[in-house]
Amino acid sequence: MNNIALDKKLMFIALKEAKRGIPYVYPNPAVGCVIYDGSKILSTGYHKKFGENHAEHEAIKNLDEMVKGLTMYVSLEPCTHTGKTGACFDLIDPEVFDRVVIAEKDPNSEASGSIEKLKKRGIKVDLGLLKHEARKLNKRFYVFHEKKRPYVILKYASTLDGFIAQENGYSKWITNEKSRKENHFTRSICDAILIGSNTARIDNPDLGSHGCGRDPKIVLIDFDNALGSLDLFKKKPIVYSSPELSNDAGKNINFIMNDLYKKNIQSLLVEGGAKTISNFLNFEIFDELHCYVAPKFLGKGLNIFQGENSIEKNYNLELVDTKMIGDDLKIVYKKSYT
Amino acid sequence: MNNIALDKKLMFIALKEAKRGIPYVYPNPAVGCVIYDGSKILSTGYHKKFGENHAEHEAIKNLDEMVKGLTMYVSLEPCTHTGKTGACFDLIDPEVFDRVVIAEKDPNSEASGSIEKLKKRGIKVDLGLLKHEARKLNKRFYVFHEKKRPYVILKYASTLDGFIAQENGYSKWITNEKSRKENHFTRSICDAILIGSNTARIDNPDLGSHGCGRDPKIVLIDFDNALGSLDLFKKKPIVYSSPELSNDAGKNINFIMNDLYKKNIQSLLVEGGAKTISNFLNFEIFDELHCYVAPKFLGKGLNIFQGENSIEKNYNLELVDTKMIGDDLKIVYKKSYT
Numbered sequence: 120m121n122n123i124a125l126d127k128k129l130m131f132i133a134l135k136e137a138k139r140g141i142p143y144v145y146p147n148p149a150v151g152c153v154i155y156d157g158s159k160i161l162s163t164g165y166h167k168k169f170g171e172n173h174a175e176h177e178a179i180k181n182l183d184e185m186v187k188g189l190t191m192y193v194s195l196e197p198c199t200h201t202g203k204t205g206a207c208f209d210l211i212d213p214e215v216f217d218r219v220v221i222a223e224k225d226p227n228s229e230a231s232g233s234i235e236k237l238k239k240r241g242i243k244v245d246l247g248l249l250k251h252e253a254r255k256l257n258k259r260f261y262v263f264h265e266k267k268r269p270y271v272i273l274k275y276a277s278t279l280d281g282f283i284a285q286e287n288g289y290s291k292w293i294t295n296e297k298s299r300k301e302n303h304f305t306r307s308i309c310d311a312i313l314i315g316s317n318t319a320r321i322d323n324p325d326l327g328s329h330g331c332g333r334d335p336k337i338v339l340i341d342f343d344n345a346l347g348s349l350d351l352f353k354k355k356p357i358v359y360s361s362p363e364l365s366n367d368a369g370k371n372i373n374f375i376m377n378d379l380y381k382k383n384i385q386s387l388l389v390e391g392g393a394k395t396i397s398n399f400l401n402f403e404i405f406d407e408l409h410c411y412v413a414p415k416f417l418g419k420g421l422n423i424f425q426g427e428n429s430i431e432k433n434y435n436l437e438l439v440d441t442k443m444i445g446d447d448l449k450i451v452y453k454k455s456y457t
Numbered sequence: 458m459n460n461i462a463l464d465k466k467l468m469f470i471a472l473k474e475a476k477r478g479i480p481y482v483y484p485n486p487a488v489g490c491v492i493y494d495g496s497k498i499l500s501t502g503y504h505k506k507f508g509e510n511h512a513e514h515e516a517i518k519n520l521d522e523m524v525k526g527l528t529m530y531v532s533l534e535p536c537t538h539t540g541k542t543g544a545c546f547d548l549i550d551p552e553v554f555d556r557v558v559i560a561e562k563d564p565n566s567e568a569s570g571s572i573e574k575l576k577k578r579g580i581k582v583d584l585g586l587l588k589h590e591a592r593k594l595n596k597r598f599y600v601f602h603e604k605k606r607p608y609v610i611l612k613y614a615s616t617l618d619g620f621i622a623q624e625n626g627y628s629k630w631i632t633n634e635k636s637r638k639e640n641h642f643t644r645s646i647c648d649a650i651l652i653g654s655n656t657a658r659i660d661n662p663d664l665g666s667h668g669c670g671r672d673p674k675i676v677l678i679d680f681d682n683a684l685g686s687l688d689l690f691k692k693k694p695i696v697y698s699s700p701e702l703s704n705d706a707g708k709n710i711n712f713i714m715n716d717l718y719k720k721n722i723q724s725l726l727v728e729g730g731a732k733t734i735s736n737f738l739n740f741e742i743f744d745e746l747h748c749y750v751a752p753k754f755l756g757k758g759l760n761i762f763q764g765e766n767s768i769e770k771n772y773n774l775e776l777v778d779t780k781m782i783g784d785d786l787k788i789v790y791k792k793s794y795t
Contacts, residue, residue, distance in 0.1 A: 279748060280762040281619030293768060400754060410617060414774035414790055416738060416762040424618040424754040430631060436752035438784040446776040448788060452752055 126192070126220055129153050129160070130249045133192045134222070136165040136174065137256055142308065143168040146385050148225075148257040152178035153192040161189065173198065175207040190218040194253045196246075197221075197237075198230040208233040211242065218243040222253035226264035259386050262406055268376035269387035271404060272309065273396050274302060275423050276411040282420040283393055288321050290421075294411045298447040300329070302390075305409065307332025309388040311357070311379065315340045315395035323349055326390070335388060338379065340364070340371075340395065357382065368398045376404060397425040400434065408436060408452040411444075467491050467498070467530045468560055468587045474503040474512065475532045475594055480646065481506040484723050486563075486595040490516035491530040499527065511536065513545040528556040532591045534584075535559075535575075536568040546571040549580065556581040560591035564602035597724045600744055606714035607725035609742060610647065611734050612640060613761050614749040620758040621731055626659050628759075632749045636785040638667070640728075643747065645670025647726040649695070649717065653678045653733035661687055664728070673726060676717065678702070678709075678733065695720065706736045714742060735763040738772065746774060746790040749782075 136151030144150075144166045151165040152174035164177025172180070175197050197207035197219070211219060219242055225231040237244050254261050259270035276294040277283045284290035292299070306312055307328035312335040314324065319339055327334045337356035339346065344360045346352070357379075364371045379387060389399055399405050436452040474489030482488075482504045489503040490512035502515025510518070513535050535545035535557070549557060557580055563569040575582050592599050597608035614632040615621045622628035630637065644650055645666035650673040652662065657677055665672045675694035677684065682698045684690070695717075702709045717725060727737055737743050774790040 277618075279619065280615075280760055281617065285768055289768065397756075412788075414772060414776060415768065415770065416735075416764065416766055416772070417768065418735075418760075418762045418765040422618055422756070424756045426754065427756040428754055430623060430627065430753065430755065432753065434752060434754070436784060438752060438781050438786055441779045441781065441786065443776050443779065446774060446790075448776055448779065450750075450786060452784075 126245070126248055129155055129190075129192045130194070130220060130222055131252075132160070132163065133174075133194045134249060134252055134256060136163050137194045137253075140166045140168070141256075145169060146260075146383070148195055148260040150174040150193065150195045152194070154178050154182060155190045155192065156186065157188065157190070170203050172204055173207045175210055176204065179210050185212070185215050187215065187217075189216050190220065191216055192220045192248075194222045194249075194256070196223070196225040196231055197233045198225065199232045199236065200230045202230070206233075208236055211237060211240075213240045213242050216242055218245070220245045220248055222248055223250045226261055228264075258406070263380070263385045267380050268404070269310065269379050269384045270406050271376075271387050271389060271399065272305065272407040272409060273389045273399055273405045274305065274409040274411075275391055275393075275396055276413065277423050278413055278415040278417045280416045280418065281422045281424065282417040283391065283423050284421040285417065286420050288421070290322070293413045293415065294447045295413070295445050298411045298413075298444045298449065300331070301442070301444055301449060302409070302411070303327075303329040304331045306335050306388060309335045309386045310384045311336040311338050311386070312388045312390055313338040313340070313375075313395070314390050315392055316342045316346065317394060318390070318392040319346050319349060319351060321392075323351065324390075326351065326354075336384065338375070338384075338387070340375075369402050372398060372402050372404050393421050393423050393425050396423060400424065401426050403434065403454070406454050408450075408454070410450040410452075412448045412450060414446050464530070464558055464583075464586055467493055467528075468532070468558060469590075470498070470501065471512075471530045471532045472560070472587060472590055472594060474501050475591075478504045478506070479594075483507060484598075484648075484721070486533055486598040488512040488531065488533045490532070492516050492520060493528045493530065494524065495526065495528070508541050510542055511545045513548055514542065517548050523550070523553050525553065525555075527554050528558065529554055530558045530586075532560045532587075532594065534561070534563040534569055535571045536563065537570045537574065538568045540568070544571075546574060549575060549578075551578040551580050554580055556583065558583045558586055560586055561588045564599050566602075596744070601718070601723045605718045606742070607648065607717050607722045608744050609714075609737065610643065610724070610726045610745040610747060611737055611743045612643065612726055612728050612747040612749075613731075613734055614751065615761050616751055616753040616755045618754045618756065619760045619762065620755040621729065621761050622759040623755065624758050626759070628660070631751045631753065632785045633751070633783050636749045636751075636782045636787065638669070639780070639782055639787060640747070640749070641665075641667040642669045644673050644726060647673045647724045648722045649674040649676050649724070650726045650728055651676040651678070651713075651733070652728050653730055654680045654684065655732060656728070656730040657684050657687060657689060659730075661689065662728075664689065664692075674722065676713070676722075676725070678713075707740050710736060710740050710742050731759050731761050731763050734761060738762065739764050741772070741792070744792050746788075746792070748788040748790075750786045750788065752784050 133151040162181035440451040471489040500519035778789040
């Protein structure tokens with residue numbers, strides 16, 4: 120095995136270790152670490168739970184003895200901030216470690232900066248090995264810190280001809296019970312869930328995870344300050360209204376994204392309705408699209424997309440998964456950033 | 458193994474044999490046969506090619522010697538007509554066969570009737586074992602003979618919001634090249650392909666299988682006898698026009714289906730446009746639906762479904778398959794007959 124293949128193999132092991140921490144490390148990223156002496160793996164470690172040791176700390180702790188000339192493989196740049204557990208950077212002793220291989224930089228400016236510091240200590244640093252895989256593992260974390268907004272999932276349920284409700288607004292239920300259950304699970308793994316004024320007023324939905332896990336924080340657009348009497352308000356939602364919101368949908372989305380970022384909301388499920396979903400689509404503020412398609416045709420009603428595009432309009436949607444749920448189909452797209 | 462489990466096992470082998478004849482036996486059904494002596498399989502056989510021996514003939518031919526007390530498992534009722542190869546019924550000698558197990562009756566009235574005749578000869582007949590599987594194997598054949606119309610596949614390509622063309626009619630290309638290739642293959646395994654007047658006039662499509670296999674016969678609705686100058690006419694299509702056609706879409710479809718049945722068209726691919734597909738949907742004259750969905754939103758244009766339903770309207774569409782084709786998605790539904 121050549122050096123690159125060996126490096127890759129060891130970084131894959133670090134990534135596999137990292138995965139073991141999901142979802143317990145949230146809102147931290149999942150990180151794994153491997154320590155290698157040039158002929159064999161001496162130890163591994165991963166960040167197990169939020170507030171507990173980081174991966175590097177675990178791997179070093181698992182070493183039988185400190186010897187010279189070791190290489191560390193770690194799926195994220197070691198942190199420099201003391202936080203809850205002390206800086207990982209301080210644990211990487213140049214008397215022990217000759218080389219540190221890092222998959223990807225830490226996008227969190229409060230924690231990053233160790234690469235230059237390690238180099239100054241005389242440690243060789245290689246950055247970028249299996250970067251794509253490392254980013255995928257912590258995609259929500261990267262979007263949150265790099266784009267300074269939550270990771271956004273748009274979700275809707277429509278007929279084959281694109282309708283989410285009849286002309287009279289009636290929409291219960293287009294998809295089957297299992298499809299709705301599938302989405303309750305998605306709710307349980309998102310920090311917050313957002314709906315627009317019309318959906319709140321017409322559907323007055325529950326927005327909970329229905330026993331699938333924790334309930335997301337509710338985010339409500341109450342444009343005209345007119346929804347205060349709804350049951351949803353008992354759940355203490357984050358509410359955005361005029362005059363914070365204007366008639367400029369793009370500005371409104373950016374304002375909300377920025378505010379949710381400040382509120383430390385790392386992931387947001389947008390559940391409609393058509394106007395809200397369309398605004399997120401039009402301004403291309405989203406990372407995933409979950410379409411639940413029922414084997415129905417309505418012909419008339421409320422179409423999911425309130426806008427107008429040519430056939431050439433490209434949202435850079437990458438089809439990543441489908442799931443047959445009875446006769447409903449869940450289609451998952453990922454936004455490719457261009 | 459009890460008797461039922463043993464019967465099933467042997468019929469499964471007959472069905473597996475049958476499959477070997479697909480697609481060479483067309484327009485005949487695929488049939489397989491197993492001969493069993495009570496402790497072991499003595500021979501198997503299947504219908505290999507149109508015009509050649511039927512499955513029963515092959516299995517009997519493959520016997521080393523004729524002995525008493527045999528059971529025949531055959532996936533379709535043995536034929537009674539002489540056709541190209543002589544009646545299979547005549548080969549089933551009551552001196553040799555005590556029992557014949559048949560998965561399903563022959564829906565072709567010209568060939569059926571052997572069950573009663575076998576019984577009269579003193580042979581025990583069991584009918585209906587793995588009937589569902591046997592019907593599935595020859596679904597086009599059953600629809601053709603039982604419903605006296607072709608097996609109909611509706612195919613369209615749309616955006617996620619249900620549009621098949623822009624408002625100006627422009628629709629090339631909503632889906633990607635590989636999706637179109639996938640559909641060219643479907644064309645190659647259908648006897649005929651049908652389009653309506655508008656699609657012919659606007660798209661003037663080729664409708665061939667583009668090297669995937671044989672080209673289907675073209676069936677054209679030329680309502681006003683106005684399309685004679687199109688290139689398609691060089692391919693000698695079957696054309697339906699007024700006054701054969703009236704303003705009653707239901708009557709028109711039934712007329713066309715009946716005529717194609719008489720013309721021995723066993724399978725028909727309907728490729729649109731919206732009006733034509735919607736008529737077949739509305740009158741529920743179809744067996745499969747192939748939706749090719751592109752990751753696009755148009756917002757305005759020609760929607761695939763020209764009609765009006767409530768959410769409760771149930772087409773009894775069973776989701777049977779999906780195929781990811783790049784970022785396009787092919788969704789296959791089967792019509793469940795209620």
